[in-house]
Amino acid sequence: MSTSVIERRYVAGRPLRWREELRDIWHHAALLYELVHRDLTVRYKRSLLGFLWTMLHPLLLMLIFVVVFSAIFRGNSPHYETYFLSAYIAWNFFAQTTTNAMAAVAWNGPLMKRVRVPPSIFTLSTVVSGLVNVGLSLIVLFTIMLVVGAPLRASLWFLPVSLLLVGIFSFGAALALTAISIFFGDVREMVQAGMPALMYLTPIIYPLSIVPERYRWLIKLNPLVYIVEIVRDPIYYGIVPAPRTLLVATVISLGSLAAGWMIFRHSAPRFHAHL
Amino acid sequence: MNVIELHGVSVRYRETRIRSLKETVVRGLSGHGRSPWFYALHDVSLAIHHGEAVGIIGPNGAGKSTLLRVAAGIIPPSAGVAVTRGTVAPVMELGTGFEAELSGRENIFFNGALLGCSRASMRSRADEIIDFSGIEPFIDAPLRTYSTGMVARLAFAVATAIDAETILLDEILAVGDAAFRSQCNARIARFVRNGATVVVVSHELEPLESLCSRAIWVAEGRVVADGAAIDVIERYRRQSSAALSA
Numbered sequence A: 001m002s003t004s005v006i007e008r009r010y011v012a013g014r015p016l017r018w019r020e021e022l023r024d025i026w027h028h029a030a031l032l033y034e035l036v037h038r039d040l041t042v043r044y045k046r047s048l049l050g051f052l053w054t055m056l057h058p059l060l061l062m063l064i065f066v067v068v069f070s071a072i073f074r075g076n077s078p079h080y081e082t083y084f085l086s087a088y089i090a091w092n093f094f095a096q097t098t099t100n101a102m103a104a105v106a107w108n109g110p111l112m113k114r115v116r117v118p119p120s121i122f123t124l125s126t127v128v129s130g131l132v133n134v135g136l137s138l139i140v141l142f143t144i145m146l147v148v149g150a151p152l153r154a155s156l157w158f159l160p161v162s163l164l165l166v167g168i169f170s171f172g173a174a175l176a177l178t179a180i181s182i183f184f185g186d187v188r189e190m191v192q193a194g195m196p197a198l199m200y201l202t203p204i205i206y207p208l209s210i211v212p213e214r215y216r217w218l219i220k221l222n223p224l225v226y227i228v229e230i231v232r233d234p235i236y237y238g239i240v241p242a243p244r245t246l247l248v249a250t251v252i253s254l255g256s257l258a259a260g261w262m263i264f265r266h267s268a269p270r271f272h273a274h275l
Numbered sequence B: 001m002n003v004i005e006l007h008g009v010s011v012r013y014r015e016t017r018i019r020s021l022k023e024t025v026v027r028g029l030s031g032h033g034r035s036p037w038f039y040a041l042h043d044v045s046l047a048i049h050h051g052e053a054v055g056i057i058g059p060n061g062a063g064k065s066t067l068l069r070v071a072a073g074i075i076p077p078s079a080g081v082a083v084t085r086g087t088v089a090p091v092m093e094l095g096t097g098f099e100a101e102l103s104g105r106e107n108i109f110f111n112g113a114l115l116g117c118s119r120a121s122m123r124s125r126a127d128e129i130i131d132f133s134g135i136e137p138f139i140d141a142p143l144r145t146y147s148t149g150m151v152a153r154l155a156f157a158v159a160t161a162i163d164a165e166t167i168l169l170d171e172i173l174a175v176g177d178a179a180f181r182s183q184c185n186a187r188i189a190r191f192v193r194n195g196a197t198v199v200v201v202s203h204e205l206e207p208l209e210s211l212c213s214r215a216i217w218v219a220e221g222r223v224v225a226d227g228a229a230i231d232v233i234e235r236y237r238r239q240s241s242a243a244l245s246a
Helices: A018-027 A029-045 A050-073 A080-107 A120-148 A154-183 A186-200 A213-219 A224-237 A243-273 B021-030 B064-072 B104-114 B119-133 B148-159 B178-193 B205-211 B229-245
Strands: A007-011 B002-014 B037-049 B053-057 B079-085 B088-091 B166-170 B197-201 B214-219 B222-228
Touching: A018 A029, A018 A120, A029 A120, A029 B104, A029 B119, A050 A080, A080 A120, A080 A154, A080 A186, A080 A224, A120 A154, A120 A243, A154 A186, A154 A224, A154 A243, A186 B021, A224 A243, B002 B064, B002 B197, B037 B064, B037 B079, B037 B197, B037 B222, B053 B064, B053 B205, B053 B229, B064 B079, B064 B088, B064 B166, B064 B197, B064 B214, B088 B148, B104 B119, B104 B148, B119 B148, B148 B178, B178 B197, B178 B205, B197 B205, B205 B229, B214 B229, B222 B229
Parallel strands: B053 B197, B053 B214, B088 B166, B166 B197
Antiparallel strands: A007 B079, B002 B037, B002 B079, B214 B222
8 A cells, every 4th residue: 555645536527637537547557467368268268278379360351352352453563462461460450459559348238337537548459459469460570471481571670669659659640539338339330330441541452553643642631541641661662651641640740649648638537427 | 534535526417318319419409408417416525534334324215326436536526525535446236247257256356356456455455355255166257157145245245345445335145045144244344443524325224233333324315414423224114114104
């Protein structure tokens, strides 16, 4: 027990203070661990292949895309599978995290009515489990690259920085979407329906260069272009992302986090009536 | 030192909740506006001192559980201010946050974490919890294989193993068989003796009389009486039986 007494003030209509909230999340670090642990074990405990499903599910999907699209884009890029998978892993993380985060809050609603935990912890745990899954997917990807003879280059050291940015970006988006989905249940369905469309609007299966020059600026309005690029660069192109790309990606990620955090924080006092 | 303070706390809800975008738009266009407020708590002020054992009584729907939840910081007040000092462990419903696929042992750690305990501190308590729950042979089996009674025993053991300075109990005295119930009561009494603050919501008046020094009678979201447990419970009894015979 700490010597200083923790005092918490809940004032009507006002969210917890920044410092209180951050300390609260820190105080629940053990819960974060347990939530991630539960996420990863419960989902696979009763299945035959167990934990392997974490990797097999995206892998099977990847296989379909690779077979279909490598035929179309074969001429453009050598090692299409690496080209596609490196971006798809980042995309899949974003798509899974945002949809899972909304489901997690709905799922843990009864819990939030009975114990006092920082509500953002469920979103955070979804992001962390997602990053664990990304780690596993990368192992699979590197194995594939070794098998097909795609070069594993030194630029891979940069990957953790890229993934951190992708994580921050997705966390922000997930916070905003969960907050809104607590008030309006249909948002979950809308996001789920919109995700495939968003994927085709992001250069994942095709290179940006096949988009006519005139429309390229339009595609580039999609923040995911940069999020995907900073992951693809070190894996496929073997380079550290260009400073400009990196700067844009950083600004986008931090902007997403700030906006998501604000939306979540200010709607949190009204969550309980809607859970 | 007051561990819990409520200053003019109200909790209110819309009588009907809007759940979809369509409804929001339809309501906005039709000019029906929003439904009226329902007050679960109305301008409640009270202070609970460190080391007190307080019982909260009142009819169903009086706002007892809401009061406990505001005091725990689970529900934010719609008006007023709620203050808590020190660690507060709410035990709202036994079995909350238990996961059917995890084993009894894994659930101990998960539940401890929900109450803000680290893995290390739970590890040092796990044996005692398992011992108290009396389900040692099954502790590594998934929770879905447990009976309701076994889950309740485990849940109570976890909830009361946490050394929070304040423990809030909602209607949990009514679970389990007679033997387990008396075990629970003994445990709560030990908390009180050890100087923890205990707030209990219950319909069972006898255990409250022996456990608590103070009682708060709540009805229709307001505090009707607050004072020595024996007096308040006696008045509540008389009023209830009067209402019955009327």
